Amino acid sequence: MRILLVEDDREQLVPLHEALSKVGHIVDGVEDGKTAQWLMDEKEYNLLILDWMLPDISGIDLCRNYRQSKRTAPVLMLTAKDTILDKVTGLDAGADDYLVKPVDVMEFLARVRALGRRSPLWVGDSLSLSDLKLHLATLTVERQHSRVQLSSREFQLMEYLMRHPQQILTREQIELSLWEWGEEPESNAVATLVKRLRQRLQKVGAEDWIESVYGIGYCINGPDAM
Amino acid sequence: MVNNDRAVQEAQRVQIETKQLLTALLNAEDNMQAFGLTRRQEFLDAYEGSLAIITDSLADLEPLVQDNPQQQQRLNQVHKLVNQSVNLLNQKITLQQNLQKINGREELVVSAVLLYDWLEDGESTLDATHQQIDQFAQEEERFLEDRRQHQESYRQMTWGVFCLMAIFGAGAGLLAVHLFRQLEQELAAQQITLQQTNQKLEQACNQLERFTANASHELRAPLAAVLSTAQVGLIDPPEDTSALRQRLEKIVELTKSMSTLVSNLLFLSRQEGSLKHEFLQPVDLVNLLQPLVQEWATQAAAKSLQLSSQFPDSSIKVSVEPALLKQAVINLLSNACQYAPSGGSVQLKLFAQATQALIEVKDNGVGISEQDLPYIFERFYRVDKNRNRAKGQFGLGLAIAQQIVQAHQGSISVTSTVGVGSTFRISLPLVAKVPNR
Numbered sequence: 322m323r324i325l326l327v328e329d330d331r332e333q334l335v336p337l338h339e340a341l342s343k344v345g346h347i348v349d350g351v352e353d354g355k356t357a358q359w360l361m362d363e364k365e366y367n368l369l370i371l372d373w374m375l376p377d378i379s380g381i382d383l384c385r386n387y388r389q390s391k392r393t394a395p396v397l398m399l400t401a402k403d404t405i406l407d408k409v410t411g412l413d414a415g416a417d418d419y420l421v422k423p424v425d426v427m428e429f430l431a432r433v434r435a436l437g438r439r440s441p442l443w444v445g446d447s448l449s450l451s452d453l454k455l456h457l458a459t460l461t462v463e464r465q466h467s468r469v470q471l472s473s474r475e476f477q478l479m480e481y482l483m484r485h486p487q488q489i490l491t492r493e494q495i496e497l498s499l500w501e502w503g504e505e506p507e508s509n510a511v512a513t514l515v516k517r518l519r520q521r522l523q524k525v526g527a528e529d530w531i532e533s534v535y536g537i538g539y540c541i542n543g544p545d546a547m
Numbered sequence: 548m549v550n551n552d553r554a555v556q557e558a559q560r561v562q563i564e565t566k567q568l569l570t571a572l573l574n575a576e577d578n579m580q581a582f583g584l585t586r587r588q589e590f591l592d593a594y595e596g597s598l599a600i601i602t603d604s605l606a607d608l609e610p611l612v613q614d615n616p617q618q619q620q621r622l623n624q625v626h627k628l629v630n631q632s633v634n635l636l637n638q639k640i641t642l643q644q645n646l647q648k649i650n651g652r653e654e655l656v657v658s659a660v661l662l663y664d665w666l667e668d669g670e671s672t673l674d675a676t677h678q679q680i681d682q683f684a685q686e687e688e689r690f691l692e693d694r695r696q697h698q699e700s701y702r703q704m705t706w707g708v709f710c711l712m713a714i715f716g717a718g719a720g721l722l723a724v725h726l727f728r729q730l731e732q733e734l735a736a737q738q739i740t741l742q743q744t745n746q747k748l749e750q751a752c753n754q755l756e757r758f759t760a761n762a763s764h765e766l767r768a769p770l771a772a773v774l775s776t777a778q779v780g781l782i783d784p785p786e787d788t789s790a791l792r793q794r795l796e797k798i799v800e801l802t803k804s805m806s807t808l809v810s811n812l813l814f815l816s817r818q819e820g821s822l823k824h825e826f827l828q829p830v831d832l833v834n835l836l837q838p839l840v841q842e843w844a845t846q847a848a849a850k851s852l853q854l855s856s857q858f859p860d861s862s863i864k865v866s867v868e869p870a871l872l873k874q875a876v877i878n879l880l881s882n883a884c885q886y887a888p889s890g891g892s893v894q895l896k897l898f899a900q901a902t903q904a905l906i907e908v909k910d911n912g913v914g915i916s917e918q919d920l921p922y923i924f925e926r927f928y929r930v931d932k933n934r935n936r937a938k939g940q941f942g943l944g945l946a947i948a949q950q951i952v953q954a955h956q957g958s959i960s961v962t963s964t965v966g967v968g969s970t971f972r973i974s975l976p977l978v979a980k981v982p983n984r
Contacts, residue, residue: 330768330771330772332768332769332772332776332797332801333768333771333772333775335776336772336775336776336778336779336794337775339779340775340778340779340782343779343782374764401763401764401767401768401771402760402763402764403763421767422767422768422770422771423767423770423771423772423773423774423775424771424774424775425774425778426774426775426778426779426782427778429775
């Protein structure tokens, strides 16, 4: 999932960012309300995780603004404000879930998965293409009783390709969707990543499923289409 | 009052009746004489009518003088005399009638002189009766006059009482209005006091609310960071020891900072109120603060700040807990160094006025806006909300400094101009002015 994580305390932002990336999410982590507002307006996210007390624009206002612009992605409030009134205010502002800090990372990730299941795009715990299965929870590829573990980066590419099967995805599209905001991918970064993913897929005999379309981008196809 | 009125009315009626009686008696006499002279039946009839009036008047008078024994006596006298007179008159009439009968038969002529004398006979009795009636009437007149005077004086008295009551009533009314006004004013004053108290309470309440919210936020933040850093470390593959080491270092750093925060908070809650006398000792502020200049010189230099100082030649004696007071000045210096721009200046100045020792810390930093000034000594209050939490800065420094100074019976104040800089001033009572403390 593409997630916007807003937290003004760097000490808290970094570990949560890492935890979310490790389980395969692409996370834009920002530390102030203004930037968060701009990103929310500019990009599409599958989930928003907002701290309440933020510089410039509070998390509550971000949430309200987001809902007022008729966007439906789930919002998770993650804050130190712990009174009943705070929780009611947060949920009434349009949040789908409310977690009080300090939060257990395991619970946090479970909540994120739960909110992911609420997305209209959710298709279950795995994506399938022909006889190949990508397990979203474990970041593994399975085909004909053999399994291979992907790194989070490889998984993100594989997920993106498999959500758009038999479509040519340009390098820019891949960069935009896989690289976090503010991160500048190197010119051959996509090619390198594709190469690494193909190596992994070799273990399930699917190394040639990702097709290079010269000068444009990449496309994933099952054996039946070839 | 009512009795008196009735008495006056009765007296008036007595007068009327008496007059009537007298008139009737005179009429009876006249008629009797006229009958004697003329022998005409109409005079006799009138005479009879007068007698009836006399009887009625006497009967009417009886109950009217019931409550006046003297008059009753007189009336009895009148009664007796009237009866005598009436008897006399009756006799004369009877005599004349008999005479008429005789005369009728024999045409006997009686000389006019003889008849006149006869008629004049008994005149003394009638006069006595008249006199008695007059006396009675006069007596009643006097009595009436008395009563009238009584009535008048009663009226005057009543008027007097009424006027007095009216004056008293008006006075009471005015007093009531005055008291009511006073009560109203008091109520209004009380309401204002209540409102002020309410406002103060509300302010205190809001401040407490802000503090609680801030404290929970500030305490939870490092806890949350420690917890998630540790848990992410547990997710890491165990062979990645360098990442693990980094995370452990981060946790140590976070825990230390949190420990500082907790000690600061504990300090604030423990040091509330004045310091006990046994903790205080006479200290020369020059000796106490001069070492700070050297200690802070290196820190200032690291930020390319100019740290200058100004101390008096003579000593300045105050009664303080030296470590605490030093901490207060350090907090001010730390603040100044944080907010002064790179290349700016910070000045520490110590001087004495009549009864006060004054410590000034001046910077040429960004300054503090007017709307922030009232709150800067509040716990966790941060002027620059955009600024990320600097290391070890929780927004408690000024609150602690203020508390320390107040515990020494001193005061702390600030003047600031945005874009020019801020000056914090600690003022402490000089030791000479606080003997036996």
